[in-house]
Amino acid sequence: MPMLVSSTSSIHSAGIYSLDYREHRILTASKDSRTVFCSLATDGTISAIRSFDAHHHGHVIKCVRSRDQHVFADCGNSSSVCVFDLREPASEPVLRIEEPHGRGTVNVLEWHPTNEHLVLTTGRNVAIALHDLRRPTEAPTRELLGHIASNLASTKSIYRPLFLDHGRAIVSPGERYVCSTPLLPSNANQLTGRTRSFEWKDRSS
Numbered sequence: 001m002p003m004l005v006s007s008t009s010s011i012h013s014a015g016i017y018s019l020d021y022r023e024h025r026i027l028t029a030s031k032d033s034r035t036v037f038c039s040l041a042t043d044g045t046i047s048a049i050r051s052f053d054a055h056h057h058g059h060v061i062k063c064v065r066s067r068d069q070h071v072f073a074d075c076g077n078s079s080s081v082c083v084f085d086l087r088e089p090a091s092e093p094v095l096r097i098e099e100p101h102g103r104g105t106v107n108v109l110e111w112h113p114t115n116e117h118l119v120l121t122t123g124r125n126v127a128i129a130l131h132d133l134r135r136p137t138e139a140p141t142r143e144l145l146g147h148i149a150s151n152l153a154s155t156k157s158i159y160r161p162l163f164l165d166h167g168r169a170i171v172s173p174g175e176r177y178v179c180s181t182p183l184l185p186s187n188a189n190q191l192t193g194r195t196r197s198f199e200w201k202d203r204s205s
Helices: none
Strands: 016-022 025-030 035-040 046-052 061-066 071-076 080-085 095-098 100-103 106-111 118-123 128-132 142-145 162-164 169-173 178-182 195-197 199-202
Touching (some): 025 061, 025 071, 061 106, 080 106
Parallel strands (some): 016 061, 071 106
Antiparallel strands (some): 025 035, 061 071, 080 095, 106 118, 128 142, 142 199, 169 178
């Protein structure tokens, strides 16, 4: 059994829904509507450095992901995605994406591995949304459909899509399916069995 190296219960006052680790730095997102930036010392000590606690207006934060050592984003029940830059002195978002999945919760976000401007999000509706942060007030650049049954308007499932092959493709679980698609619709592969290819819905035109 792996040995417990370190633990702490002093960072949040409620359950932790998401954790991101990068180069001895930890980000945690919680039911207490706070995202906390911590350091992990070589002796295993976890120390809180900064707290971000007003941007979701008391709503649960369900996911936090770092893009690099400076920039991270979180999302949750406020229907918003908030992007932060740790180099900024103020603990306020440098940009927001409002209601990327309507007025419902935003459950998961994922950064593109090679394009710093692209973020995937999922929520209660049945689309996976691809956002270009250079246009945060516009509709998603593209939406992926097909991983949730077409007769459903929403889903209770919380699922995490991932970029594959350096961002050239996306794979995602869904309602009884695993879906995979290249990012370019013209190259969409036709998958068989209990695997569906995604249907791209282009929102950029």
